[in-house]
Amino acid sequence: MRAGRIALLRLAILAAALAAWEAAARAASPLLYVPPSAVVPALGRLLTLESYPDLPASLALTVREIAVAYGLAIAAGLACGFALGLNRLLGRAFGPILAALYAVPAVVWYPSLMLFFGLDAASKIAFGFLLGFFPIALAVLAGIRQVSPQLVTVARAFGARPPTVFVKVMVPAMLFTLVGGLRTGLALTVVGVIVGEILGSKAGMGALINHAYGLFRTADYVALVLVTVALVVASDALASLVERRAGRWTES
């Protein structure tokens, strides 16, 4: 019942936005402003590989860059988070630095990443990694602080050694926070890779978007953006599914 109403509300807002967009675009220059009615055929041409035959390859490249960057961000984020969270000295020394670096607008690093890693996939992966790493590492730190010392004491009293305490107490107790961080990390990795591609690349979705945009193929540009949005929404939906699972398992 409620879910139905929410869906209806979303649909209504979407319809209103599309109508407003159509009306505004028709009144303005068709070169710069594309009405939705022009996007639909452009999307058709895109998906049938008429306008951009290398769409599948570009999409695959972007997905691959995201996957590699995210994998690296998870590995480094977990390692760094646990190292700082479990070792008091390391945590004191580097915890504040981590939080401060997270506050820096990451895009300032991108030019140096391009200089260092070149125009190809490596610099996009590096940028996606950089964005995804922080929320994961910080979620681990926050999660460790959430673990109730009383539960650790209980586990020890019943014979748990430190590795068992880690698996049976710490991981479940921090799971919800951790999965939240992993979700944010994925979203930011996707942002990093796509922004990286748009700021300068020869391949991938960002490159296609740049191409269409540069040639004033505005309808194609919007169609490409829609495909990218679909990619992002799909990845986030997957992450939110995992998060809800974890939430049901742990206590919120």
Place this chain on the structure above:
Amino acid sequence: MTPSILVEGVAKRYATASGPVEALREVSLSVDPGEFCTLIGPSGCGKSTLLGMVGGLVPPDGGRVLVAGRPVSGPDPGRVASVFQDPGLFPWRTTLENVELGLELQGVPAARRRQVATDLLEPLGLRDFARKYPRELSGGMRQRVAIGRALAIDAPIVLMDEPFGALDEQTRLLMGEWLLDIWRRTRKTVLFVTHSLHEALALSTRVVVMTARPGRIKSVLGVDMPYPRAMDSAEMVALRAGLWAEIREESLRAMQ
């Protein structure tokens, strides 16, 4: 006979932000196998700290602690089971899974530990709550789950830190009777903490009164009466009056 628990001249100081807190000073205590020994004393006098030492969770600053004749160097669930003041149930585990914790950590096969835990739920009045999570239980039920978790590992010594503190009076009396029954059948050594004079006198073979902080042993009262005890007998009323006089003095000091 080797005492189950032997505490000799232990002391404990906690370092806190506002300077050291002396929790225990020169505490000695010996508990024989099969005894039901109760600690009673004002809040903050170090009862939980003393239990923590016996359980191997709190290292003493001085003196020594022996369990079954051996120095305590860490938790030893084969000998000692604990019911904590804060029940500390795992929120992501059901009642049954919480009760199973100790057996699981000892590597007991799943079917066997499920059987042990299930059998314990009936007398604990938790049979219908086996698959509920702690957040779905009342405070008293949570405390009973914690008791079940300690009894499940069947250690010869059980430390119980105000296990009935969160219960209403009626349940408390019933749980006391139930515990007494278990203790008399299994002959476990129990080191018990309570603030209830009635509970101390109804259950214990010996009541140990502690002083206000820093905690020391003020007096020891043997209660040599058959169970179940008639709490309104003249003997019991006199014992209770004496115990109250001892505790009253310390509680007044603790409040100053």
